[in-house]
Amino acid sequence: MKKEEEYLKSMYYQRDNDQRILRNVTQQYNYITPHHDKVLSIVVMFLVIIGVMAVFSASVPKCINSGISPLHFTLMQMIGVVIGYLGLRVLVNFDYKKLVNLTNGFAVFVIALLAIVLMKGDVINGAQRWISIGPLSLQPSEFAKPAVVMLLAKIFSKDVNLLDSKKYSTYLLIIVMVLLIFKQPNLSMVLLLFATSVAMYLTAGGSSKLIGGGFLAFLGLGGVGSLLQPYQLQRIKIWLNPESDPLGAGYNIIQSMVAFASGGLWGSGYGASKQKLAWLPEAHTDFIFAVIGEELGFIGCVFLIGLFWTILQRGFSIASKCPDMYGKLLAIGLTFSICFQAFLNMSVASSMVPATGVPLPFISYGGSSVMITLFMVGILLNISKQKVKKIRVTQNV
Numbered sequence: 001m002k003k004e005e006e007y008l009k010s011m012y013y014q015r016d017n018d019q020r021i022l023r024n025v026t027q028q029y030n031y032i033t034p035h036h037d038k039v040l041s042i043v044v045m046f047l048v049i050i051g052v053m054a055v056f057s058a059s060v061p062k063c064i065n066s067g068i069s070p071l072h073f074t075l076m077q078m079i080g081v082v083i084g085y086l087g088l089r090v091l092v093n094f095d096y097k098k099l100v101n102l103t104n105g106f107a108v109f110v111i112a113l114l115a116i117v118l119m120k121g122d123v124i125n126g127a128q129r130w131i132s133i134g135p136l137s138l139q140p141s142e143f144a145k146p147a148v149v150m151l152l153a154k155i156f157s158k159d160v161n162l163l164d165s166k167k168y169s170t171y172l173l174i175i176v177m178v179l180l181i182f183k184q185p186n187l188s189m190v191l192l193l194f195a196t197s198v199a200m201y202l203t204a205g206g207s208s209k210l211i212g213g214g215f216l217a218f219l220g221l222g223g224v225g226s227l228l229q230p231y232q233l234q235r236i237k238i239w240l241n242p243e244s245d246p247l248g249a250g251y252n253i254i255q256s257m258v259a260f261a262s263g264g265l266w267g268s269g270y271g272a273s274k275q276k277l278a279w280l281p282e283a284h285t286d287f288i289f290a291v292i293g294e295e296l297g298f299i300g301c302v303f304l305i306g307l308f309w310t311i312l313q314r315g316f317s318i319a320s321k322c323p324d325m326y327g328k329l330l331a332i333g334l335t336f337s338i339c340f341q342a343f344l345n346m347s348v349a350s351s352m353v354p355a356t357g358v359p360l361p362f363i364s365y366g367g368s369s370v371m372i373t374l375f376m377v378g379i380l381l382n383i384s385k386q387k388v389k390k391i392r393v394t395q396n397v
Contacts, residue, residue, distance in 0.1 A: 080367030084374030091378030
C-alpha cells in the first residue's frame with residue numbers, strides 16, 4: 001500500500017511538472033510577406049536596357065536619312081520607359097484584387113480610344129492604329145491586351161461556363177474591342193488576344209475538346225479565308241516562297257535572313273550592322289531582332305530568347321503560387337500575352353511564320369508597347385508578393 005501511495009504521489013508531481021512546462025511554452029506565429037519576384041525584375045531590367053540600346057543602334061541611320069537628331073527615336077523610347085516604370089511602381093504596390101472593380105471602366109476607356117483611332121487616327125503604311133498627342137504617338141490597341149486579360153480573369157475566376165448569361169456583357173466589351181482593332185486593320189493583335197483568351201480559358205478548367213472542335217469547325221467553314229485580306233493572303237504565299245518577289249513583298253524576309261547569316265555565331269559587333277543602313281526596312285520596329293542577330297550573333301539571340309523564357313517560367317511560377325483563382329488567371333494571361341508576342345515577333349524575323357506587325361516587347365521601338373508591357377509586369381510583380389507565409393516559432397518564457 002505504501003508503494004502505491006508513493007507511486008501516485010510521483011505521478012501527480014510529474015503531471016504538475018508537465019503542466020508547468022506547458023504553461024511556460026508559448027506558440028507564436030510570425031507572418032512574413034515576401035517581396036516581389038526579384039528574378040523577374042532583373043530580367044525585365046535587362047530587356048529594357050537591351051531595348052534602348054537596340055533602338056539607338058537600329059534607328060540612327062533612319063534618323064540621319066530623315067535629317068533629324070540621331071537620338072530622336074531613342075529619346076521617344078525613353079519617355080515610354082519612364083512612364084512605364086512609374087506605372088510599374090504604382091501597380092507593384094496596388095493590390096491586384098482591387099482591379100476587379102476597375103475592369104469594366106478600363107475596358108470602356110480602351111473602346112473609346114479605339115473608336116477615336118478610327119475617326120481621327122494617323123494612317124501609317126496603310127494601317128490606322130495611332131493617335132498623335134503632340135510629339136508623342138499613342139497606339140490604343142496595346143491597351144486592349146491588359147483589358148482583355150482583366151475581363152476574362154474576372155469572369156473565369158468564378159466559373160468557366162461560357163453560356164452563363166451574366167458573362168454576356170463582358171463578351172460584348174471584348175467583341176467590340178476586337179472588331180475595332182480588326183477594322184484598323186490589325187489582325188496580328190486580334191490573333192494575340194484570341195490566343196491569350198484560349199490560354200486563360202484552359203487554365204480556368206475549360207474544355208480543350210470545345211476549343212479544338214470550334215477551331216476545326218472554323219477551318220471547315222472557310223473562316224480563315226473570309227477573315228484575311230488579299231494582302232494578308234499574299235504574305236502567306238511570300239512566306240512560303242520569298243524568292244518569288246525578291247524586290248517586292250519578299251524583300252523584308254530575304255534581308256532579315258541576310259542579317260542573321262551575316263551575324264554568324266558572335267555577331268559583327270554592337271552598332272556594326274550593315275542591313276540597317278539601307279537594306280532592312282523597319283529595322284528599329286518589327287525587324288529589330290534581325291539587327292540584334294547581325295550585331296550580337298547567335299549567342300546574343302539565344303541570350304535574348306533565354307530572357308523571355310525566364311519571364312515565361314517566372315510568370316507561370318507566380319500563377320501556381322497565387323492563393324486565389326483571379327490572381328492565377330491574371331498572371332497566366334499577362335505572362336502568356338507578353339511571351340507569345342515576343343516569340344511571334346522573333347519567329348517572323350527568322351521567317352518561321354508569315355509576317356505580322358507585332359513589336360518585340362521591351363525591345364522594338366514604340367512608346368505605347370514598352371509602357372503597357374511594363375504596366376503588365378507591375379501587376380505580375382504585385383501578384384508575386386501577395387502570398388503570405390505563416391511560420392510557427394516555439395519559445396520558452
